Amino acid sequence: MTRFLARRIAFGALVLWVVVTVVFILYFVAPNDPARLIAGRLANAQTLAAVRRNLGLNQPVIAQYGHYLSRLLHGNLGYSYVGNESVTTIIGQDLPVTASLAVGGALIWLIIGVASGVLAARRPRTLADRSVTAFALFFYSMPTFLLGELFLLVFFYELHRVGFNFFTVTGYVSITQDPAEWARHLILPWFTIALVTASIYSRLTRGSMLDVLGEDYIRTARAKGLTERRVIYRHGLRAALTPVITEFGIDLGTLLGGVIVTENVFGLPGLGNQILTSITREDLPVIIALVILASTFIVVANIVVDAFYAVLDPRVRLT
């Protein structure tokens, strides 16, 4: 087990190193000139030279790469080119928004996905099953940004016009400030994120549940005279959830990338919007930090999932 984990962590570190290096090449070696970005297009040669010296851009590429790596390893993400704020501060400001969005959305999709999956699996090939399938296919085909826009149009604008003002989409209220308002502002973004993903979980749960319900021990449980509820939820669902939880770990890791679209549609000041702004402003330190942060989340989530898997199924450790 230790060896397996060590291998996984080593691979994760390798992936991160590749990411960091690719980002370095993209932004410091390839056509871009960071000095010109900072100094502006009209800067004269002297200013450019000064900026280059400041950033260490006049050194050989390899030396720059070394500095860059060592700074990252020390957790120093540098300063934004635009506001002169430290990147760590920026991330600290935006992370709560993204985390609120991600965690709330994830809970909702898990609940909807698993509940509808169980519903479908309990009565396979009935109307209930078919409707769940149809809904799942519909939301699976729905691009996230389109769903968000439709929510805006229907739940925010049209309901607003008929005098129903519950849904609001203006900005973000911190949970420490007012939990009720926090939830009210986030409910549409949560469902935007959740419904698309819930469709995958619904199918996953249904398939896994059908497999499990066909097992001998389920027949045994029924033969013992257990109530159907107990058979389905205590014996069936428990086993069927394994692949769902595995998937959940991975999706939570990738969610940081996935919130970009939702934050953009609803104008939430989180990490996703931050990266879009940074890209239009060509604010390299922030872009680099966010790409690396997102990759780290995914790599860590993958390692956790693999470890979880290895505990559940010893055969996996051999791969």
Added chain:
Amino acid sequence: MTQGIVAEFGSPDNAETGAAAATAPNIEGRSPSRLAFERLRHDRAAIASCVVIVLIILMAVFAPVVAHLTGHGPDTQYYRLGRTPQGLPVGPSRRFLLGTDELGRDVLVRVCYGARISLLVGVVASSLATAVGVVIGLAAGYFGRVVDTILARFMDAVLSLPYLIFAIALVSVVGNSNRLLVIIGVIAFFSFASVGRIVRGQVLSIKEKEFVEAAHALGAGDLRIMFVDILPNVLAQVIVYLTLLIPASIVFEATLSFLAIGIVPPTPSWGDMLSEALQYYQVAWWYLIFPGLALLATTLAFNLLGDSVRDAFDPRYNRLFSRRSTSVLTGPALLNTAEEDGLL
């Protein structure tokens, strides 16, 4: 390959082909793909989705005709006719059947032209991803050892990248020139690995079969064995995956265009239209609804078709895009992209 065997013997829940075989005077050999096609022809969902796809293709092909009939070019701005005195979009009318956008351009014409981009990017990027994935998967599975380690690890690494952020970073570096090619390349790069993994997994078991051994004994070269002997046996899965990859690529492109890092305006693309519609949805619902409907109908039709294609190739498989249903066999997968759904 089990699928092939099942298909050749027909399946119990497929009455049509069974009945046809029984009434036929002389026994006729049918290939698995022929059987699959027969099943597909009798699948109402498949027919319906094909009709929608054909309609969208026609829309794309005849976009210039639509532009000619309405007399509105895709980028022509009708400042006075196409906008209210306040400078806002005008709604559907006889002049502009689906309304106009904020610059007074005809939404109908732009939706038709947008279909071109979506279909082009969707089909080309998925085909490219599939081709690369097949070659890499074949090589990894067939050669094994070091080749496999490197290629499989590489695919794992690609799958564990935050693809949207990476795509954004990549596209932003490249700038505006050749944006279409860059987008296709980016989508293909982030999609080939899932195809590659599936092919690799299949090849690993197929290469141990007797017919591969026989080919070796006959003196066939590696390339011949890979592409002539092994490839046809994984083709069914590859086709299924390709059909499911197309809608995913279309969404990917639309998302990039929505985030203003895809197709460069004023070229009409659904993602870009929907991004502008976000500013105007309170005054111009048509600007949001019509491109949205076109996009949703396209992805829905392709996903439905993909599902039917899979059912046709493997009637036992009745699960719609379930992931990891056989995950124990494939090991701890590092699946994380939406395109991964299905098949494993």
